[in-house]
Amino acid sequence: MGIRLDEKLEPIYREVLSRNPGESEFHQAVHEVLETLGPVLVKHPEFADRKLIQRICEPERQIIFRVPWRDDKGEIHINRAFRVEFNSALGPYKGGMRFHPSVYLGIIKFLGFEQIFKNALTGLPIGGGKGGSDFDPKGKSNEEIERFCQSLMLELYRHLGEHTDVPAGDIGVGAREIGYLFGQYKRITNRYESGVFTGKGLAWGGSRARTEATGYGTVFFMREMLKMRKNGGIEGKRVVVSGAGNVAIYAIEKAHELGAKVIACSDSGGFVVDEQGINLETLKQIKEVERRRISAYADIHKHARYIEGSSIWTVPCDIALPCATQNELTGKDASILIKNGCIAVAEGANMPTTPEGAQLFQEAGVAFGPGKAANAGGVSTSALEMQQNASRDSWSFEYTEKRLEEIMVDIHRTCYETAAEFGAEGNYILGANIAGFIRVAKAMDAMGLI
Template identity: 60%
Template sequence: MAIMQQQSNSNLDTARQYVNEVYETVKKRNPGETEFHQAVKEILDSLVPVFAKHSKYQDHAILERIVEPERLITFRIPWVDDNGKVQVNRGFRVQFNSAIGPYKGGIRFHPSVNASIIKFLGFEQIFKNSLTGLPIGGGKGGSDFDPKGKSDNEIMRFTQSFMTELSRYVGPDTDVPAGDIGVGAREIGYMFGQYKRLVGGNEAGVLTGKGLLYGGSLGRTEATGYGLVYFTREMLKTKGERLEGKTVIVSGSGNVSIYAIEKAQQFGAKVVACSDSNGYIYDENGIDLATVKRIKEVERKRIKEYVNDHPTAIYVEGCENIWSIPCDIALPCATQNEINEESAKLLVANGVKYVAEGANMPSTLEAIEVYLNNGVYFGPAKAANAGGVAVSALEMAQNSARLAWSFEKVDKKLKDIMKNIYKNSVNAAEEYGYSGNLLVGSNIAGFLKVADTMIVHGVV
């Protein structure tokens, strides 16, 4: 028994050394790309027990290959503003891994977009898409264009220029983008119209998140937020608890946040706070979602307007202190690294029991350590927010078959997918000695499917 334990420890040490060597190579090859480094480290650290148990993945250099994008496309986007002045932005598309299917991942328009952010998002997307059980690979795209304050005509001209370049690299069986931060139904519509204009024909499957009039899917708008809550509900079930009566904080007030609030409230939870990039609102009576939807989806105004309709609510400038509000459940749905170590400690001090990520990588590595060290049950983004890409893949299936499914059918499939993601993450964590650790479990479950496929395909 002692000899077997020594061998096991030796295997772990060897695997850890190997993983660290790969990570150091990633940092050397991608200098200054801190978000990409963070995403790679979080996943690679989780995979140590896999490499300790199975030498075949090291023999086939799967890790060295999976951290390197199949291609990274960078391009210029010239467009003309309403004053007749030529503006120039930078566009990106990373086609990271196509082992299990065509590249699939959103397009983000935000001033912070750069190669590091696009690569971190694309890398995460590989494992997230694998977890859905659907045949889609990992990709991501975007631009440093800021849609805030732009007219509809400016956004149309920009997105048409963006798609003029991107159209060379995407297609229904090659790469299927969707929306992300700054890219909603309006932007998808303009991009789809330009793609049709350039390519000819009506290839509905080239984009997902489309309007219902031209090949979109019922349930796609709600999918990420609803899926997040379905995943959270599974987390609570494991602990013998329910969402009913729980106090919830949801950061952000965009698409994911709004529909996470909606579904949480439908399950009887009390959502008391949400935010935007300027600040947050706290309503001890529970957020009035109709007001938030009107402000953000119709009027396109800032969340501070909420207190005009609900004077007992409080608006606080700045977003970071939203995590100081006592809650049972935190659903960060705004952006990457919005919860740092200090914010995580505030959450713990104020009684949080569950954290499930609606945004991509909203918790720093230090924050995750705080959760795990304090018994907070943590649902990582690649598992918890996979509902959006899952229903995007269902939209692709409907487009291919020239069918339109009911909302009920799509929603049922979404529930089943989120349950399976949770179950598979739990089982993988258990199998590799990390019982109850959904971060390790989801990383391993997502990795194995892609890695095994890459081995079958040979060195490509």
């Protein structure tokens, strides 16, 4: 899996494998961090002596519980839910809730582990956590989703708090689900503790620009990477974006605003190519309002092509933005993108590129922005939402977006400078991992053996 580990780190990884059997996504996430930490142990041998890496790889708390609920026909269903409170060295646990049939403990631990370093990179006082359930909201009525969310919160509420653990949305959890979850939390606790959830509606404590933040932030990070190259600049570049959900839609929107042309996007059924540039108004209507398949885009815009069941990464482009799900961009896909002249990749999703794909991009000199850095705009704006809630304040869209852009520029600078400091200029994977790790490790070391 990926690069060979430093001899001091190999036994740590073997221990992770033995303690967490069958959790392949978590194993992958840990390996991708460990393979970059060899130089850190040379500069900071005290981290090894204090077993800080082993402590970071072990969650502070793992919560698993059942969620019983009734559907509209009165039939009882039992789902399983999780909350992994991974690391609170920098602040309260912060991370989304995912509702999807693929969810199991290994997925949540991989996401929570990534969240530790992503949150550290923002420079904001938030720790790392993640949660979710194998409940599938697709095809369910609003009433069924409400009953499920309320049942889940009857258990989860006791583990949450604005100074303890602050969930948000993720795949399958949008403003509707956050509303049901927060409403039940408020009812149980008899407190209007608006800072305990982020991604809320604007009328009840939400942050302007939160919906757009992950997609916008990914493109801001991409822009900063391109500035560091001779062929710098995002203007006029052909862009391919995987996915057609929240992250993808707003990555497309910001890419267009900055002068690029997004020519393709996808969903789980296939992808659409529009050489004139994806029409954002149509895409939003299909996916956000009507909740239809991406194939409907080609029915409306006859000049566009819909390709079913194939890889979107066969479409020639300058920039690739994987914004769908983990391990969607393989080594084979990376080879095709490189051959077709792709110069930069920024991950809008969490770990969407396989280790082989990431290694090929690095070897080919393609600028590669890993998810823990490139898609940190979402959690950054969630932390800004927490600030507004704590101060009983409300900020304009323009002010919030400006703060988001400043944070993303700072994350890029931190990753770039850290990589250069450790002799790997331009290696954003190494820069992001080391910068995030050092911030968390120093805080943990200062607090003693806890």
